[in-house]
Amino acid sequence: MKLYLKIWRQKDASSPGKIVDYTLDGVEGDMSFLEMLDILNEDLIAKGEEPVEFDHDCREGICGTCSLQINGEPHGPDRLVTTCQLHMRKFNDGDTIVIEPFRANAFPVIKDLIVDRSAFDRIQQAGGYISVNTSGNTVDANCIPINKHAADEAMDAATCIGCGACVAACKNASAMLFTSAKVSQFALLPQGRVEAVERVQNMVRQMDLEGFGNCTNTGACEVECPKGISLTNIARMNREYLSASVKG
Amino acid sequence: MSLIKSSLARKYVMALSGLFLVTFLLLHVTINLASVISPDFFNEASHFMGYNPLVQFLMQPILIAGVIVHFVMGFVLEIQNKKARSIGYVKYNGSANAPWVSRNMIYSGLVVLAFLGLHFYDFWVHEMAYKYVEANPEDPTRYYHETVEKFAPIWRTVLYVVSFVLLSLHLWHGFASSFQSMGVNNKYTPNIKRIAKTFAVVVPLLFAFIAIYHHLNPITH
Numbered sequence: 001m002k003l004y005l006k007i008w009r010q011k012d013a014s015s016p017g018k019i020v021d022y023t024l025d026g027v028e029g030d031m032s033f034l035e036m037l038d039i040l041n042e043d044l045i046a047k048g049e050e051p052v053e054f055d056h057d058c059r060e061g062i063c064g065t066c067s068l069q070i071n072g073e074p075h076g077p078d079r080l081v082t083t084c085q086l087h088m089r090k091f092n093d094g095d096t097i098v099i100e101p102f103r104a105n106a107f108p109v110i111k112d113l114i115v116d117r118s119a120f121d122r123i124q125q126a127g128g129y130i131s132v133n134t135s136g137n138t139v140d141a142n143c144i145p146i147n148k149h150a151a152d153e154a155m156d157a158a159t160c161i162g163c164g165a166c167v168a169a170c171k172n173a174s175a176m177l178f179t180s181a182k183v184s185q186f187a188l189l190p191q192g193r194v195e196a197v198e199r200v201q202n203m204v205r206q207m208d209l210e211g212f213g214n215c216t217n218t219g220a221c222e223v224e225c226p227k228g229i230s231l232t233n234i235a236r237m238n239r240e241y242l243s244a245s246v247k248g
Numbered sequence: 249m250s251l252i253k254s255s256l257a258r259k260y261v262m263a264l265s266g267l268f269l270v271t272f273l274l275l276h277v278t279i280n281l282a283s284v285i286s287p288d289f290f291n292e293a294s295h296f297m298g299y300n301p302l303v304q305f306l307m308q309p310i311l312i313a314g315v316i317v318h319f320v321m322g323f324v325l326e327i328q329n330k331k332a333r334s335i336g337y338v339k340y341n342g343s344a345n346a347p348w349v350s351r352n353m354i355y356s357g358l359v360v361l362a363f364l365g366l367h368f369y370d371f372w373v374h375e376m377a378y379k380y381v382e383a384n385p386e387d388p389t390r391y392y393h394e395t396v397e398k399f400a401p402i403w404r405t406v407l408y409v410v411s412f413v414l415l416s417l418h419l420w421h422g423f424a425s426s427f428q429s430m431g432v433n434n435k436y437t438p439n440i441k442r443i444a445k446t447f448a449v450v451v452p453l454l455f456a457f458i459a460i461y462h463h464l465n466p467i468t469h
Contacts, residue, residue: 008338019338069337071339071341072337072339072340072341072344073341073344077344098338098339100337100338100339103333103335103336104332104333105331105332169345171342171346171351172329172332173332173333174329204254207255208253211331211332212332213331213332214258214325214328214329215259215429216325216350216353216425217421217428217429218345218346218347218350219345219346219350220342223344232433232434234428234433235428237256238256238260238428238429238430238431239431240431241254241256242260242430245257
């Protein structure tokens with residue numbers, strides 16, 4: 001299949017970027033989207049041109065490294081998949097594909113399609129953990145009985161891979177889905193209740209400091225999330241924060 | 249203090265002021281319906297609302313404050329949200345993942361706000377002038393014919409009906425959304441959404457019906 005690609009090219013963080021047109025022939029439906037970009041880059045290198053920079057690592061949908069806004073949607077038109085799992089059979093011969101970096105002021109572009117998502121790391125560092133004694137007296141987690149329903153919900157929240165698609169999809173560039181998933185995975189478990197008040201306050205404070213927008217409940221994040229993280233997590237974080245604010 | 253600055257607090261303020269305005273809409277449409285069913289009861293209710301000190305000097309300022317808080321916070325949120333993505337996408341497929349109404353609350357809200365300006369001019373400013381500037385005596389029989397006469401011009405009736413359509417769109421997303429903002433998302437949520445969306449259709453439809461009814465049934469002297 002022959003594709004017409006419109007790709008955002010930007011030399012570095014401080015340079016202005018622009019859309020550059022490429023035509024790529026011989027793309028197979030069984031290729032992943034990233035393999036298609038690999039072929040483009042091999043062509044560019046053979047021609048002596050600068051290859052297109054993009055993030056990738058595991059290429060099996062579990063690391064959260066790949067990103068890309070593809071035809072106006074994070075991770076492309078398919079549902080519940082990351083860009084590395086998106087197959088070219090989702091596109092047709094002669095299609096024009098617009099490929100851009102995730103856009104948010106909190107995710108500045110480093111080069112071409114690569115953005116700096118360390119804002120998520122800082123939110124996580126602000127409270128996305130539990131304090132346990134690891135000096136030899138660690139209590140076995142299985143000693144504490146946990147309701148199956150709560151364990152399942154916590155696991156669902158913990159499947160967030162922190163890719164940033166929620167921010168990219170949101171018209172407000174809000175990070176509420178990510179932050180709420182990271183709050184929820186602890187809030188639902190007895191081990192997480194000990195630091196629950198400080199956790200939600202600190203993580204929300206960091207989220208605001210990073211310059212993400214406000215949530216207006218459009219639900220775009222939930223639709224585009226490759227791991228199917230639910231809006232119920234945002235509601236849970238809203239409850240947790242309200243209760244933490246009342247408790248002081 | 250941290251609560252005031254937080255993005256979540258702004259959500260709570262939008263949700264609570266919105267829910268407050270929804271309860272007011274229910275009261276408003278109930279009294280308006282009386283103008284179609286029983287002009288005498290409408291006059292009685294309007295006179296009570298217009299002269300009861302509790303309504304005039306406590307509930308009315310609270311209502312006006314509620315409206316101001318809701319739209320000022322709406323503007324603040326919109327400005328902050330625009331600032332969070334100063335370089336936009338070349339291609340953004342918003343309709344792929346979120347309904348139009350949820351993405352355009354600012355525009356439906358602006359239309360409703362403009363309508364409130366006209367509505368205040370039509371009724372509230374007139375009422376204040378009648379009572380406090382011209383210092384007219386109380387007349388418990390005037391409300392029905394004053395209201396019906398307002399809907400004689402077709403342009404006003406059309407403007408009101410168009411505004412009610414936008415109000416409906418605003419409520420379609422906003423009413424149910426306020427529960428999510430307050431942290432309510434549980435087994436009752438599907439029913440809450442059904443009730444909120446029914447309200448979003450029925451209440452503006454009743455307002456529109458009342459305006460059209462009075463336009464088509466003028467008082468003949």
